[in-house]
Amino acid sequence: MDESQDGPRLQWEPVRFRVPCPSCSGGxxxxxxxxxxxxxxxxxxxxxxxxxxxxxxxxxxGD
Incomplete structure (x- = not known):
């Protein structure tokens, strides 16, 4: 089976962690x-x- 028959490839992105803003409530x-x-x-x-x-x-x- 060649690569053209494998189906769509997933594009993985790095996980970005986030924390709640200490200055507000929901923006x-x-x-x-x-x-x-x-x-x-x-x-x-x-x-x-x-x-x-x-x-x-x-x-x-961490950015």
Missing amino acids: VRMRARLGVRDGRTGTGHITETCPDCFGRGWLPF
């Missing part, structure tokens, strides 16, 4: 903001995409 983190409106100050929490993991929720390990 989203809350940031406290101070605001002023009508002469009153207050705080609130807004969501933002995590800049450390770019919103993926994990970081590559």
Whole structure:
């Protein structure tokens, strides 16, 4: 049997390990903001995409 009859060859890639991002929860983190409106100050929490993991929720390990 020659190689043309073996079927498709699988392309193997190296395994890349990853760890959960310690700065966020699932790629989203809350940031406290101070605001002023009508002469009153207050705080609130807004969501933002995590800049450390770019919103993926994990970081590559060992790269």
